[in-house]
Amino acid sequence: MKPYDTFDAIDAFTASASAFECLTGTLAGPQATALAHHELEELVAIRGREVLRLLLQDHFDLRAAREREKIQQRSRTAATEVVRGADGLVRPHREPGHSRQLACLFGTVTVTRTAWRQKGLGNVYPADVELSLPAGRHSFGLRRLAVLEAVRGSYDQAKAAIEGRCGKVLGKRQAEQLVIAAAMDVDDFYRCTIPLPSTTSTTLVIQVDGKGIVMRPEALRPATLKAHLNGQHALRTRLAPGEKPHRKRMATLACVFDADPAPRRPHDVIAPPEGRNALSRTPRPGPRAHRKWLTASLLHPPEQVIATAFDQATARDRDHLRDWVVLVDGARHQLALIQAEADRRGLKVHILLDFVHVSEYVWDAAHCFHKPGTPAAEAWVAGHLTTILHGQADRVATEITAQADRAALRGNRREGVNACVRYLTGHLGQLRYDTALKAGWPIATGAIEGACRHIVGDRLDITGARWGLTGAEAIHKLRTLTTNNDLDTYWTFHLTREHKRLHTAPGQHTYDLTA
Numbered sequence: 001m002k003p004y005d006t007f008d009a010i011d012a013f014t015a016s017a018s019a020f021e022c023l024t025g026t027l028a029g030p031q032a033t034a035l036a037h038h039e040l041e042e043l044v045a046i047r048g049r050e051v052l053r054l055l056l057q058d059h060f061d062l063r064a065a066r067e068r069e070k071i072q073q074r075s076r077t078a079a080t081e082v083v084r085g086a087d088g089l090v091r092p093h094r095e096p097g098h099s100r101q102l103a104c105l106f107g108t109v110t111v112t113r114t115a116w117r118q119k120g121l122g123n124v125y126p127a128d129v130e131l132s133l134p135a136g137r138h139s140f141g142l143r144r145l146a147v148l149e150a151v152r153g154s155y156d157q158a159k160a161a162i163e164g165r166c167g168k169v170l171g172k173r174q175a176e177q178l179v180i181a182a183a184m185d186v187d188d189f190y191r192c193t194i195p196l197p198s199t200t201s202t203t204l205v206i207q208v209d210g211k212g213i214v215m216r217p218e219a220l221r222p223a224t225l226k227a228h229l230n231g232q233h234a235l236r237t238r239l240a241p242g243e244k245p246h247r248k249r250m251a252t253l254a255c256v257f258d259a260d261p262a263p264r265r266p267h268d269v270i271a272p273p274e275g276r277n278a279l280s281r282t283p284r285p286g287p288r289a290h291r292k293w294l295t296a297s298l299l300h301p302p303e304q305v306i307a308t309a310f311d312q313a314t315a316r317d318r319d320h321l322r323d324w325v326v327l328v329d330g331a332r333h334q335l336a337l338i339q340a341e342a343d344r345r346g347l348k349v350h351i352l353l354d355f356v357h358v359s360e361y362v363w364d365a366a367h368c369f370h371k372p373g374t375p376a377a378e379a380w381v382a383g384h385l386t387t388i389l390h391g392q393a394d395r396v397a398t399e400i401t402a403q404a405d406r407a408a409l410r411g412n413r414r415e416g417v418n419a420c421v422r423y424l425t426g427h428l429g430q431l432r433y434d435t436a437l438k439a440g441w442p443i444a445t446g447a448i449e450g451a452c453r454h455i456v457g458d459r460l461d462i463t464g465a466r467w468g469l470t471g472a473e474a475i476h477k478l479r480t481l482t483t484n485n486d487l488d489t490y491w492t493f494h495l496t497r498e499h500k501r502l503h504t505a506p507g508q509h510t511y512d513l514t515a
Contacts, residue, residue: 012062016054023047049167053106064112067127068096071114083116085124086504091116098125103169104139129503132495138170140498143178144491146170150179151478154462176471183474185494186481192493193486195293195312198258200321203287203441206309206349207255207327207448208334211456212248213298219469220249249469251456251476252302254295254309255448258316259287261440266389269355269437270382287442294451294480299473303337310341324349325436327445329357330427353430354445359385361423364416365400368409388424391434397424455479 023044026032032040071094074081083091098115101108113127134140145166149158159172170178198204217225228246239245268283293312297305313324326342328334330353342349362381370377384396397420404417424431436443459479460472481487 012065013055013058016051016058019047019051019054023051049106053104053109056104056106057109060109060111063127063131067114071096083124083126085121087121089118089121091118091121091124093117098123100133101137102133102139103137103142105141105145105166107167108169132499132503134498135502138174138178140495142166142169143182146175146178147182147478147487148482150175151459151475151482153459154465179478180470180474182494183477185497186477186490188497189486189490189493190295190308190312193489195291195316197316198291198322201261202322203259203261203325203439204313204317204322205255205257205259205289205325205327205442205447206313206338207445208252208302208306208309208338209329209445209448209452210250210252210302210331210334211452212250213456213460213472214247214466215249215472216466216468219467219472220247224249249298250302251296251298251460251472252300252305253448253451253455254305255292255451256309256312256316257289257292257447259289259442262287263440264437266386266433266437269389269443270385272382272386287440289442289447292447292484294455294483296451296455296476296480297473298476299469302334303341306334306337306341310345310347314345320347323439323441325441326351327354327442327448329354329445330423330430335430350432350436350441351430352432352436352441352443353427354449355389355433355443356445358388358423358431361420362388362396365420366416368413368416369403369407388431389433389437391432393424393428393431397421451483455483 026043026047027040032043035043071081083094085091094114094116096114097112099110099112102111111127111131111133113125115123115125117123132140134143138146142162145162146158149161152158153161155172155175158175159170162170162175217228220228224246262285264284264286268286295305295308295312297308317324324347326338326349328338328351335351338349338351359381362384363377366377366380366384370380384400387393387396400417401421404414409417433443455476459475460467478487481490
């Protein structure tokens with residue numbers, strides 16, 4: 001085949017070249033001299049975007065002309081071109097001039113190509129395969145921008161940001177649909193991703209927590225929906241203290257990260273009851289998380305999210321040569337699911353309760369004996385937390401109970417003490433902080449608490465938001481993806497999968513594509 005004429009290719013860009021010359025003429029004219037810099041910026045942004053749109057439009061027109069020329073050359077040489085669809089059947093008839101609209105980063109362009117047809121069969125467009133065009137109207141570049149903006153703020157804000165950059169190419173409902181479609185390969189992506197290994201001395205940490213999200217009624221779980229519809233409230237116009245509207249669905253979040261051991265002593269975590277003085281040594285720093293990986297789901301049950309976190313941990317330490325530490329806030333169902341998953345895999349894991357949650361129970365007990373905000377309450381808490389850090393939580397429970405008995409605390413005055421004692425005695429196996437500090441393990445769930453605020457609170461818990469199930473799940477996945485710094489790699493993976501789904505070669509439906 002002869003190479004394309006260079007001059008014909010240049011002539012194809014006449015429209016974009018003319019628009020560029022018009023823009024430069026405007027900037028060189030006397031009217032532009034009177035404009036302030038911000039007005040010049042706006043002028044160049046709007047008309048420059050039109051130049052870029054025309055450049056893309058001219059290129060598509062050039063490709064359409066070359067496609068027609070290629071078909072004509074084959075006709076003159078009597079060469080037979082066989083075009084088959086994904087079903088493997090031949091489309092012998094061709095019909096040029098089929099066009100479709102494509103909304104992209106620079107505006108809307110028209111893609112013209114030749115259709116290969118056969119009566120009773122769907123059309124085949126070879127140019128669509130070469131361009132890897134999407135099924136819908138919006139380009140993949142525009143879809144990626146929609147994802148970036150939608151995971152950052154509300155859909156109204158995303159629409160406004162996209163409109164300011166690209167023009168009126170995308171509506172709010174369309175943005176939501178594109179985001180949902182963009183998240184469809186996240187689970188497969190992580191199943192195909194192999195993390196880098198670490199040394200056997202590096203601690204492998206798993207943290208799990210839950211966060212409620214306000215949902216539309218149809219997206220609630222059956223039990224929650226029943227309580228929402230049948231709830232009896234004491235007041236007609238508002239909720240009374242302690243009442244719940246039953247509008248939330250719990251999302252489960254899990255975090256996996258590596259941490260180099262950082263041995264400490266109790267006084268590195270809690271200052272002595274008498275406080276630190278200038279002669280005291282500097283507290284040793286705790287272990288720092290690195291190579292953090294997050295997962296979250298509103299759609300899947302907690303046991304599946306926990307299993308996914310264990311899959312990630314197993315990928316990092318297949319032979320289980322490292323210390324596995326699991327940190328939770330003490331929720332019974334989470335503890336049961338974590339232990340069940342470890343038993344199912346035959347793994348030995350060290351389960352610890354978040355020390356911050358433990359300290360809150362001790363503070364509540366302190367307020368049963370001392371006024372809030374007093375040095376006496378602070379010293380009381382410091383002493384008992386130090387004992388707990390030494391691995392003697394049972395002793396603290398006994399001492400608090402004895403003190404409450406001596407003070408003859410009853411009823412509401414003893415409620416904080418009873419709650420603290422129940423918490424400590426019910427989780428003695430997960431309060432071995434002496435072992436954890438000696439081994440240099442983390443003892444707090446800061447990573448997953450921060451993830452709950454960032455992944456859920458900052459986006460899904462914005463004022464007035466009411467979520468559907470698929471939309472909230474997509475935002476969950478994409479926010480964890482961006483937090484893991486995997487969006488660029490995932491987008492390449494997603495486009496490969498999308499091309500396979502849309503432009504399957506003849507016979508390709510008989511086998512699958514691996515990543």
